[in-house]
């Protein structure tokens with residue numbers, strides 16, 4: 001047995017930081033990371049039988065990397081910090097605040113295929129309300145990552161619960177998954193519905209129904 005790190009053994013002597021344990025090149029700088037990502041896209045193009053050297057594809061790796069940086073820009077967003085602008089002067093408001101039809105685009109972590117849908121968010125304020133655009137920003141902060149829909153739904157609910165400490169939180173997400181509609185099982189119609197109800201919205205079925213009615217959903 002040797003004490004040599006796996007990465008060094010695999011690379012035949014390369015410095016340990018240059019290869020990860022699964023044998024991938026690990027870039028040190030941001031620029032190296034982009035170059036490595038672009039070369040990965042060139043490999044993908046070769047893998048599907050294309051010629052990454054032909055004119056039309058020369059700029060494609062850089063474009064794809066830029067596009068994925070945009071799809072995944074939510075990693076850089078501190079979602080909870082979005083909920084710090086609140087208005088307490090409307091503290092007499094005792095009803096659900098419901099923001100419906102927040103459209104989003106995410107990407108599934110299994111196939112990197114688009115998940116396109118709408119999120120509906122409700123909360124019952126405890127003492128203050130938040131600017132409604134911030135709720136849509138929270139949705140985007142989690143949507144613009146590689147996701148599965150169940151986790152995204154809970155992350156949005158958790159963020160609102162932590163950020164506003166409300167009496168109730170509800171998040172419903174309806175989405176179409178490209179990995180089901182464009183490939184694989186190739187079904188055009190199914191939409192995945194996920195929901196996360198917390199606090200009074202988990203206990204009070206009448207309140208839950210008000211939320212469902214607002215989005216025109218069947219219970």
Ligand SMILES: Nc1nc2c(ncn2[C@@H]2O[C@H](COP(=O)(O)OP(=O)(O)OP(=O)(O)O)[C@@H](O)[C@H]2O)c(=O)[nH]1
Nearest residue numbers: 108109110111147148149150177179180183184185
């Ligand atoms: N629960 C859940 N599943 C998802 C989501 N997005 C994609 N999937 C599923 O993840 C699964 C991955 O299954 P695998 O069998 O590993 O992948 P696959 O061979 O490409 O499967 P098929 O899509 O059936 O062709 C598939 O069933 C997808 O439909 C999501 O947000 N939530």
Ligand SMILES: [Zn+2]
Nearest residue numbers: 108110111179
């Ligand atoms: Zn998928």
